[in-house]
Amino acid sequence: MDERSLAEKWEAQASTWACWTRTPGHDHQFAYNWMAFLDLGCGEGRAGAALKQRGHRVTGVDLSPSLARLAEETGAYHDIVLADAAALPFEDASFDLVLAFMSLQDMDDAAGAVREAARVAGAAAISASVPAHAATSLERICFLP
Numbered sequence: 001m002d003e004r005s006l007a008e009k010w011e012a013q014a015s016t017w018a019c020w021t022r023t024p025g026h027d028h029q030f031a032y033n034w035m036a037f038l039d040l041g042c043g044e045g046r047a048g049a050a051l052k053q054r055g056h057r058v059t060g061v062d063l064s065p066s067l068a069r070l071a072e073e074t075g076a077y078h079d080i081v082l083a084d085a086a087a088l089p090f091e092d093a094s095f096d097l098v099l100a101f102m103s104l105q106d107m108d109d110a111a112g113a114v115r116e117a118a119r120v121a122g123a124a125a126i127s128a129s130v131p132a133h134a135a136t137s138l139e140r141i142c143f144l145p
C-alpha cells in the first residue's frame, strides 16, 4: 500500500504532468471558439454578457419577466425565452453547454430543471454553480454526462 499523500504523489509526477500539459495543442479544449450556450435562470444577464465577450452564442431562459427584460436589454443574448427551466421549449440536444449559474437553488423544481437541462444539452454538458450556503439539497445537482 502506497502511504504517500496525494500531494506527495503529485510532486513525484510533476515533470511527467508538466510534459503532458505543455504539449503544443494539448489544451485545444480550452479554446472554446464557439459554443451554443443555454443560460438557465439567466437573471439580468451577467453570465450571458461574459460569454458573449468570449464569442459564444447564448440563449437565456428565466421565469421572471422583469429580469428577462433586463437580460434582453444587455444585447448579449441570441434569444431570451420566458420559460420554466423544468419545462424547456427546446428540442433535444439543442445546445453545446447548459449553464445554471447560481440559479438551480432558486428553482421550485430543481430536479426537473436538471432533467430538462440534460435533455436539451444532449451529449454535451451541464455546468451548475451554486452558493455554498444554499438551503436546498445539493445532492440533486450533478454534472452530466
Ligand SMILES: C[S@@+](CC[C@H](N)C(=O)[O-])C[C@H]1O[C@@H](n2cnc3c(N)ncnc32)[C@H](O)[C@@H]1O
Residues within 6 Å of the ligand: 040, 041, 042, 043, 044, 045, 046, 047, 061, 062, 063, 064, 067, 083, 084, 085, 086, 100, 101, 102, 103, 106, 107, 108, 109
Ligand atoms: C440567484 S438568480 C441568478 C441569476 C443569474 N444566473 C445570475 O447569476 O445573476 C436566480 C434566477 O433563477 C430564476 N428562476 C427561478 N425559478 C426559475 C424557473 N423555474 N425557471 C427559470 N428561471 C427561474 C430567477 O428568476 C432568477 O433570475
